[in-house]
Amino acid sequence: MSDVAYLQSLLTAHHDFPKKGIVFLDMFPILRDPIAFETLITHFMHHLTSHTIPLSPAKKIDVVVGLDARGFLFGPIIALRLGAAFVPVRKAGKLPGAVVSAQYEKEYGTDSFEMQADAIKPGQSVIVIDDLMATGGSAKAAGELIAQQGCKTLEYLFIIELEFLKGHEKLDGPVYSIVKSND
Numbered sequence: 397m398s399d400v401a402y403l404q405s406l407l408t409a410h411h412d413f414p415k416k417g418i419v420f421l422d423m424f425p426i427l428r429d430p431i432a433f434e435t436l437i438t439h440f441m442h443h444l445t446s447h448t449i450p451l452s453p454a455k456k457i458d459v460v461v462g463l464d465a466r467g468f469l470f471g472p473i474i475a476l477r478l479g480a481a482f483v484p485v486r487k488a489g490k491l492p493g494a495v496v497s498a499q500y501e502k503e504y505g506t507d508s509f510e511m512q513a514d515a516i517k518p519g520q521s522v523i524v525i526d527d528l529m530a531t532g533g534s535a536k537a538a539g540e541l542i543a544q545q546g547c548k549t550l551e552y553l554f555i556i557e558l559e560f561l562k563g564h565e566k567l568d569g570p571v572y573s574i575v576k577s578n579d
């Protein structure tokens with residue numbers, strides 16, 4: 397079985413969670429299996445070092461931005477392996493000090509994201525990491541916060557992309573996802 401098929405086999409679908417009509421894809425079984433978790437990190441690192449960094453104008457990644465909450469579970473590991481900073485984007489009201497904010501709509505509701513105003517510096521190379529892209533609303537809001545700080549998002553990375561929702565069309569940068577789901 398390929399690495400991607402192995403990771404995909406661990407994802408579990410929950411119907412009508414957290415709302416009727418939503419098929420929720422749970423990635424936590426990957427984190428329960430240390431070999432799968434290591435495979436996930438290695439897969440992202442291979443993509444970043446063989447594709448994203450060579451194509452980046454600065455030939456490096458300065459900042460990994462992880463989205464609340466599941467992007468916090470593996471974003472910091474990738475940041476450490478890259479020697480990059482980790483910066484959280486959190487749901488409104490959770491971060492102290494001056495923040496920048498963006499409202500967004502996601503597959504099952506609306507929310508507001510915040511980032512600390514001094515967390516990234518203009519011109520830094522930034523990537524965004526999260527577990528799943530559905531409508532792309534969350535990732536788009538994160539991209540807006542990064543743009544407000546004078547940076548461009550090099551790439552948006554996800555474990556899972558619900559391709560049929562066409563979230564990539566909302567984003568201002570390329571998307572990389574390990575597992576693509578079309579139903």
Ligand SMILES: O=P(O)(O)OC[C@H]1O[C@H](OP(=O)(O)OP(=O)(O)O)[C@H](O)[C@@H]1O
Pocket residue numbers: 463464465466467501502503504526527528529530531532533534535563
């Ligand atoms: O592409 P979208 O339609 O915006 O949906 C994707 C977002 O929804 C989920 O997070 P959620 O807001 O449920 O937060 P959680 O990680 O705290 O559970 C998921 O982890 C993404 O962040």
Ligand SMILES: Nc1ncnc2[nH]cnc12
Pocket residue numbers: 418419420421422502503504528529530531
């Ligand atoms: N269908 C889904 N499964 C898991 N997380 C999600 N976030 C938004 N939509 C989701």
